[in-house]
Amino acid sequence: MIDESRDSPSLTPTKGDVAQQRTVYLFGQPIAHSVSPYFHNTIFQKVGLPWRYIRLDSKDPEDLAWLMRRNDFMGAAVTMPNKVQALSLVDSITTEAQKIGCINTIYVRPELSGKGKQLYIGTNTDWIGIQRALLNADPEIRTHLQDHPALVIGGGATCRSAIYALTEGLGAKAVYLINRDPEEAKSSIMGLKQAGLQQEIHYVETVDTAQAIASPIVVVSAVPDIAPTTDLEHTARNITTTMIQTKPDHTSPRLFLEMCYDPTPMTYMANLAQDLGWKVIDGLDVMEHQAIEQAVLWTEKPLQSLPSELANSAIRQALHR
The missing domain is CATH 3.40.50.10860 (Leucine Dehydrogenase, chain A, domain 1)
Structure with missing residues (x-):
């Protein structure tokens, strides 16, 4: 909301004044x-x-x-x-x-x-970056997402941007979410729903659930490339592995977008996905x-x-x- 009473600098440059330092x-x-x-x-x-x-x-x-x-x-x-x-x-x-x-x-x-x-x-602009990177990798991705779900790994701000890019930006009807922190995952979903997002978003809490649902056609991984140490982290890793290992029932390209690029975009999960036939896109x-x-x-x-x-x-x- 705009605060009309706020004191703002009058010398901030506008178009035509951009040549100053x-x-x-x-x-x-x-x-x-x-x-x-x-x-x-x-x-x-x-x-x-x-x-x-x-x-x-x-x-x-x-x-x-x-x-x-x-x-x-x-x-x-x-x-x-x-x-x-x-x-x-x-x-x-x-x-x-x-x-x-x-x-x-x-x-x-x-x-x-x-x-x-x-x-x-x-x-x-994060969601624009995710949308364009996926479109460049597969110009037909909107059509494919009409029939197959997407998956987002992570939580917080990048997670919400990824879900928005997949749903509002690319027309995905359903998105699965994996997160080591159930409360953070549910908070992200609730925030998006309260803001008006109509598409289905499902938090995947167990390996059994992962085995029972449809294989995603797009994965956006927004977590650091760090080996799991806690029980919740191991569970999240096992759920992720289960879902990307599931054999697809289609021949459409499968895209794995690895948001982490430092020190290398080829993280543990990106390498695993590539070995399983996914097309890997790096976060750069x-x-x-x-x-x-x-x-x-x-x-x-x-x-x-x-x-x-x-x-x-x-x-x-x-x-x-």
Whole structure:
């Protein structure tokens, strides 16, 4: 909701004022490993903007709120664990972000009254990145998801973005969810349902249930590549393994999207899926697609005018190093 009484800087740049020095922040913790600065700084350099994209390693929203008061603030990319907390920093959120329940991008626009105030707007481009990565891997995925379910592994903000991408973005009628924490899984489902999501979302709690349900045609894995240690983690791993090992009753391509790409996108589960015949997509594809949408919002330049291929090459080189 827009707060008209909020004090906002009058010198925040608008279209036509973008040639001045501006700053975009990556707000999250830990973020030392992030390769997104290589992407966005390449974009800014190649389109001739004297901007910088820098890390703000913090999980305290007040740290970003303080920087948002600066005249050179142009926006922020919000990553874990701040995607929900950052909702308190913005004046309004887009429809997609409202339904997903979190933001990963903040950008500024002039308030329509013409009084010189600026509005801070929150949105979510993660779901766009997931949708486009899957469409690139299988242009017919919407048709396939009409007849076969999808599976999301994980919880929290990325989980909700993945479910939104699969349902609202790609038309999946049913999505299964695997999570080591039953309460987090149920909370994610409840939040999406309360925001108006109509499609079926089922939390898979046991291996027996996994054995009894239809094999998914798409899997989005949004968990770290860490070996399980607790009973709940072992259960979640066993459920996941059971579901991706189930032989399909169709010949359509099966896609395994591994969101984790550091230190390598070929995680334990990605390797297992590949051995079982799944087509593996790495999380850098998602990052590239969602990041270019962020660049469009910050620079207010059309997508086709941005050097996305150069930026993509920069982050892959950084990751390889």
